[in-house]
Amino acid sequence: MHRWGLFSGRGTRITVIACTLGLSVPAMALAHVERTSYWPDPRPDTSVKPAAGGAVPKARSLASALNKKAPGTTRVVCQTGSLSRLRHSIRRAESAGFNNRPTEPLRKLRKKAGTRLLRINQKLYKRCRYHLIQPAVTASHNDDRVVIMPGIYTEPESRAVPAFPPQCEKYRTESDHGSGAVSYAYQFNCPNAQSLVAVIGRALGPGQDPPTSPTGRPDPHGIPNLGGCIRCNMQVEGSGVDPDDTVIDAGRVASGNGAPIGSKKDVGLKADRADGIVIRDMTVRHAAEHDVYILETDGYRMARMKFFYAGEYGALMFTSDHGLTDTCEAAGNGDSGVYPGGAPDTGTRRDTHYYPAFRLNQEITHCDSHHNNLGYSGTMGNATHVVDNNFYDNTTGIATDSFFAGGHPGYPQDSSLFERNRIYSNNFNVYAPGSDVKSAVPVPIGVGILIAGGDDDTIAGNDIYDNWRRGTMLIAVPDAISCAPNPDEGAPPCTPQGAATTSNGDRYYDNVMSRTPDGKPMPNGVDFWWDEFPSNTGDCWFRNQGINGTTASITSDPPPPPVEGTSVPKFLPEDCGAPGDVGVGDARKESVLVGCVADFAQGDYDATVCDWFAPPSRPAAGGSGGGGIGGLSLPAPGDKVTLTTSLCDLLGGEGGTLDCSPFLRRI
């Protein structure tokens, strides 16, 4: 150390002064209120060539980064140990194999491929001019690339930026999310106040943003006052064998890919209005909020990515269009692994002037989302396509909802397609003492797919098994918008377009329930559960197979209809659109839902009615309703139920799926 003069007179002064300045930086405040967000114009922006947006962008090969004639400039980021880290990874991949996600079989890297990858990286290394990612991104323009060589990147310069830089306060605005929102101008001028790495895709617009406030916002179709492309069609990528080689860490490096997260920044990697961006071959972890955050972006592709242990979302794609997330792993996230929220209304509720044809606007495929609070969630996750993924070992596998009506454009959630996924063993007790994941959102333990206020969603061709409470749940969200009479002065009546009620027109078909793909029985607590909310119509379940491969072996609450293929009130509808396909209400179910999601009244119900937060016991073959707390099991189906208290009766404990488990210890 002395050799470097650090402790000589001048060096000491430099160190002390610099450290004093550093320590005077306020501790991380870490948060923001999001700005009013808009859906980008879905048409390609032809002001740049190639055009930006309008479609999922294509990825450029790593080798092409060395081609100086290729469009754009490549900036290489590296560390001292990048090549040795790569060599180690190549050796491991050649001998033991590698994969991009846990359920992918290990495959060995061929010698020839390993040698080629090393040579490409050796050439990249010679071109390396950056050891931090953000300066390389900041220096980039349209069509440029940032190649990040193997290493763990903590971005000390970004970490040193305070969460609330005083000089940036003038860029705060009002928004429909509340006062003090962080505007696009804020992100443009202060990109690292919240984010470790920020890709700011567009210039500031020439005019003024339209006024917005908590009580009024402009139409969400199209981003107003949009500036021109400055970093559109960018590609940011790792150059290793797999996503483990290049790591962006927003928190505690010593935790590896686990907890504690020790966040230093809200967001790990943010792409803001970065149309046409490609992000691939990296791990991002330990952000206080979201590991990767894509906002107001038309055209994005994420490939071979890992999202570990964020406080909220592993990957948040908000008000973005033409997106693809292909091949990923998400684990340890406090809210959900992946979250395409506030997505454009390109489904059945679309404005046909803006979106002429029905279109699924974002796809998530080949992802393993496990050991999260939720594997997938999407408040106002409209018209998303979730296909061929694995959701397992989460507290709840998939949830999509309409809860945050005032904060996310696109209410109510609608038109998503969940198909050919494997949704299993979602029984992770995130609430247990010592859990390494901190649950940010109350969700029930042991549920495969929960729709809380969604219209026209399709759940088809999935394998849904071993979810100990319920395979699927469909509940209405009755009050997401205000209804008169209301204590809030000026609240309008909730009549327009019947939007006051949610969970209509959802279809469940061709799913295999309570059996593994290879035919092994692994029952759900109950396969299908519906709250039968009054006036809900068009929800139906048909052509599904139960534990023994037949339609008749499906378990459900309400029960299947007396005659297959019909819809009769108080039974699970199977004939979509028939007059009898309507919810008639169930006070006992609603009492539980209120206990679980609206426990604020000091009324006469028992706050412990909700048992969502206690782990259900493993169901017996055929489904038992997923009851019990800890080691206490409810009687098997067919056994005489002797738990009879007034509360248990209230819950419909005898023979129903509303178990009496909260009261077992008191009976």
Next chain:
Amino acid sequence: MQSVPAPHLSGLVPRRAGRRAALLVVVAAACTVALASALPIGHEHGPAPWAPPGVALVGGLPLQQARCEQWLGASQAERSRALNALHGVVGGPTPFGQATALTPPEAERLFDRTCSNGYARYFLLYELYTRASGFRSLVDPSGV
């Protein structure tokens, strides 16, 4: 592993500048170590940060990240400010009218009751709030 400079950067700049750069890098590294040891791991144990006007902090964290554990440790002034902010944040406009929001007293009861449960320690306040708002009319109004 911390980020370190590219190994051949010194070859791209004049020798003296390279030494200065190296010195600065070492200083920066030393500061990083010092900062890492001085600052808390994670934000949950940090001192209350400075926040600009208009940003409601709860137990030192803004609403976006405030959880039950912050609610339990918050002052009454922080709680009141957060409740009012939530009413404005969640009760935003929709194409069909204003979104439902709890009154501050309702929300205070919600947080007091829910946050008293151990499993709820890390629930985000705004998430609890939005869910309760969605089921508002089903709750016995006598308790409101």
